[in-house]
Amino acid sequence: xxxxxxxxxxxxxxxxxxxxxxxxxxxxxxxxxxxxxxxxxxxxxxxxxxxxxxxxxxxxxxxxxxxxxxxxxxxxxxxxxxxxxxxxxxxxxxxxxxxxxxxxxxxxxxxxxxxxxxxxxxxxxxxxxxxxxxxxxxxxxxxxxxxxxxxxxxxxxxxxxxxxxxxxxxxxxxxxxxxxxxxxxxxxxxxxxxxxxxxxxxxxxxxxxxxxxxxxxxxxxxxxxxxxxxxxxxxxxxxxxxxxxxxxxxxxxxxxxxxxxxxxxxxxxxxxxxxxxxxxxxxx
Amino acid sequence: xxxxxxxxxxxxxxxxxxxxxxxxxxxxxxxxxxxxxxxxxxxxxxxxxxxxxxxxxxxxxxxxxxxxxxxxxxxxxxxxxxxxxxxxxxxxxxxxxxxxxxxxxxxxxxxxxxxxxxxxxxxxxxxxxxxxxxxxxxxxxxxxxxxxxxxxxxxxxxxxxxxxxxxxxxxxxxxxxxxxxxxxxxxxxxxxxxxxxxxxxxxxxxxxxxxxxxxxxxxxxxxxxxxxxxxxxxxxxxxxxxxxxxxxxxxxxxxxxxxxxxxxxxx
Numbered sequence: 001x002x003x004x005x006x007x008x009x010x011x012x013x014x015x016x017x018x019x020x021x022x023x024x025x026x027x028x029x030x031x032x033x034x035x036x037x038x039x040x041x042x043x044x045x046x047x048x049x050x051x052x053x054x055x056x057x058x059x060x061x062x063x064x065x066x067x068x069x070x071x072x073x074x075x076x077x078x079x080x081x082x083x084x085x086x087x088x089x090x091x092x093x094x095x096x097x098x099x100x101x102x103x104x105x106x107x108x109x110x111x112x113x114x115x116x117x118x119x120x121x122x123x124x125x126x127x128x129x130x131x132x133x134x135x136x137x138x139x140x141x142x143x144x145x146x147x148x149x150x151x152x153x154x155x156x157x158x159x160x161x162x163x164x165x166x167x168x169x170x171x172x173x174x175x176x177x178x179x180x181x182x183x184x185x186x187x188x189x190x191x192x193x194x195x196x197x198x199x200x201x202x203x204x205x206x207x208x209x210x211x212x213x214x215x216x217x218x219x220x221x222x223x224x225x226x227x228x229x230x231x232x233x234x235x236x237x238x239x240x241x242x243x244x245x246x247x248x249x250x251x252x253x254x255x256x257x258x259x260x261x262x263x264x265x266x267x268x269x270x271x272x273x274x275x276x277x278x279x280x281x282x283x284x
Numbered sequence: 285x286x287x288x289x290x291x292x293x294x295x296x297x298x299x300x301x302x303x304x305x306x307x308x309x310x311x312x313x314x315x316x317x318x319x320x321x322x323x324x325x326x327x328x329x330x331x332x333x334x335x336x337x338x339x340x341x342x343x344x345x346x347x348x349x350x351x352x353x354x355x356x357x358x359x360x361x362x363x364x365x366x367x368x369x370x371x372x373x374x375x376x377x378x379x380x381x382x383x384x385x386x387x388x389x390x391x392x393x394x395x396x397x398x399x400x401x402x403x404x405x406x407x408x409x410x411x412x413x414x415x416x417x418x419x420x421x422x423x424x425x426x427x428x429x430x431x432x433x434x435x436x437x438x439x440x441x442x443x444x445x446x447x448x449x450x451x452x453x454x455x456x457x458x459x460x461x462x463x464x465x466x467x468x469x470x471x472x473x474x475x476x477x478x479x480x481x482x483x484x485x486x487x488x489x490x491x492x493x494x495x496x497x498x499x500x501x502x503x504x505x506x507x508x509x510x511x512x513x514x515x516x517x518x519x520x521x522x523x524x525x526x527x528x529x530x531x532x533x534x535x536x537x538x539x540x541x542x543x544x545x546x547x548x549x550x551x
Contacts, residue, residue: 003373015377018365022383025421026395029402033394036401089297092290102533105542110525111301115482115499118518121506122304125515131311131321133303162300174543194286223391225485230506240393247397247489253404260397267390 037257047253055258071238074228075221078160079214085161086168087210091202093169094176105170112166120230123159124150127231155231160224168217175209208277215274219267239263305522312515319510330516340513343501346412347481350497354419355476359427361420362472366431367457370438381428388425395422396489403490410494418490419480426479427472430541434468435461467536474528482521 006012037055042048058064093104125131127149134146149155183205187197203210225240237245239259247256307321315325334340365380387395399418403409438461446456484499492500498521502514532538 003371005373011372014364014368015380018361018368018384019380021361021417021421022380022424025399025402025417026383026387029398032401032405033398036405085297088293092294098539102538105538106526106529106533107298107301109529110522113478113482113525113529114522115484115502117484117499117503117506118482118521119304121502121514122308122518124506125311125319125321126304126307128319131307131319133307135321162304165297165301170542177539177543219389219391223393225393226503240391243393243397244485244489247400248492253401256397257401260394263391264394267394271389 033257034261036254037261039254039257041252041254055255056262058255058258059262067237067239067242070236071222071240074157074160074236074238075218077157078164078221079217081157081161082164082168082217083210083214086165086172086213087203087206088198090169090172090176091179091198094173094179095181105173108166108169111162112170114163116163116224116226117230119159119163120227123155123162123227124230127155150231151233151236153232153236156228156236159227159231160221163224163227164217164220167220168213171213171216172209175206179205211277212274215270215277219270222263222267305519308515308518312512312519314512317512319512330512331520333513334517334520337513339496340498340501340517343496343498344517346495347498350412350415350419350487351477351480353416354423354480355427355473357416357420358424358476359469359473361424362427362431363469366428366435367461369432370435371453381432384424384428387422392422392485396486399486400489410491412491412495415487415491415495415497418486419483422483422486423476423479426475427469430468430472430475431465433541434465438464468541471532471536471541474532478525478528481524 036047038051038053039047040050040052040054059068093101096104126133129146129148132146132149134143134149137143138146179202183201184194184197187201188194192200222238223240224238225244228236228238228241240263243256243259243263246252246259310321310323311319312330313326313328314320314323314330315327318324334344362384365384368374369377369381396418399414399421400409403411403414403418408414442460442464443456446460451459482499483497484503487495487497488500488503491497496504498517502517505511505514529538532541
């Protein structure tokens with residue numbers, strides 16, 4: 001059966017419920033949020049109607065600049081760490097037996113679906129003084145007494161890499177499975193070591209995929225809102241944490257909305273970049 | 285030698301992914317209320333605590349109800365949409381596909397804040413059912429993606445055969461299409477269910493002050509210090525996720541669902 005254009009009005013029937021739900025509960029909330037970003041804060045309620053740019057003007061402060069700078073820096077670092085670990089891993093995974101692949105995929109999905117709360121709790125336990133990893137180092141004689149490793153930047157970074165790594169692998173997976181195995185075989189036949197053929201054949205062939213993945217993981221890391229709170233100090237707070245904080249604890253919805261709009265613009269810009277990167281990849 | 289290095293690398297990544305969970309599992313069987321690893325004594329009472337303590341039990345029930353309802357609603361949105369996009373040639377309708385994927389692509393705090401302002405403006409802020417709708421919208425991407433994949437894998441000649449024999453759209457859907465996409469329907473539901481179970485920020489921003497889901501309960505408990513129940517709940521959640529994804533893998537084609545080609549070229 002060929003796909004045909006809808007002819008009668010009734011043909012649009014099935015679209016009614018999905019379209020209605022998405023418009024009412026996604027488009028309208030989104031528009032409400034943009035509108036609220038121009039409203040004024042009302043200490044008595046959520047906000048009062050107005051049209052002001054004050055909420056956006058607050059971005060020009062040094063404090064906000066620091067938070068934004070740190071958020072971007074943290075997300076970039078997480079993205080680079082994840083891609084560096086995930087590319088060789090996914091490559092090996094895509095060459096493994098099917099049963100092994102399925103087992104890994106189940107494990108990766110299970111970790112990926114874990115709540116940020118749970119990941120934060122698990123790592124805070126691992127970094128704690130009483131039950132943490134330093135006890136192990138004491139036991140084998142590398143350290144004299146256990147210490148707490150959080151709150152610290154390292155703790156935030158480790159947990160965020162942990163959170164984003166399964167995502168990175170799953171983004172890379174389709175591209176690596178489709179990678180023509182004869183490419184590396186040819187390199188091996190010509191005498192390159194497996195490591196050399198990986199870096200000279202696999203990595204260049206995947207350049208555009210890797211760039212697109214970096215951007216996607218960057219966006220994913222930008223969305224982390226609990227790990228910096230649980231494992232870091234206030235100077236490790238990101239834009240996402242600040243938005244939550246303003247909306248819930250400071251009851252300043254207009255400012256939170258303005259920051260969210262700003263975050264959307266950053267994200268959309270990056271999605272645009274991803275599309276350009278992958279399109280170039282298809283052309284090549 | 286190289287095989288050894290490859291295994292070592294896979295093993296190290298595996299260790300990194302499992303280490304926090306191993307420690308939490310160890311902590312969860314401590315006999316007393318201490319945060320100690322290796323565990324002192326052995327007791328499964330902290331697992332019993334999830335069901336015995338009314339606060340944890342209610343949070344678990346709230347989470348499971350929310351996940352079951354919102355995943356069903358997500359499916360109800362995704363199924364007609366995916367079917368329409370597959371059956372009809374209407375390029376402008378792709379905008380709804382895009383709208384379905386957007387909430388999942390943007391940082392979650394944005395969808396959460398959008399919904400918070402919306403529920404606050406309409407005056408329904410805090411009602412439990414708003415969380416179900418919010419999660420359904422937030423996770424509609426998952427059934428939408430699996431169903432689109434399912435529909436695209438249907439051999440159109442099967443549908444054509446049914447149509448030439450006089451079956452109308454409704455009959456074709458029930459007798460041909462539905463059985464073929466059932467695995468994708470189930471996995472779409474499973475993905476949405478597990479992620480809803482673990483979701484924090486959208487639930488917190490919409491119903492955080494009136495209803496406690498398990499992630500909200502863990503976070504609130506975390507602020508007042510440590511109880512081993514957090515550890516046992518964590519392990520319970522990992523087990524639920526592993527079980528559900530294991531079932532999806534058992535009855536469906538997980539590599540294909542995750543975007544790999546049909547596995548005819550591998551054993």
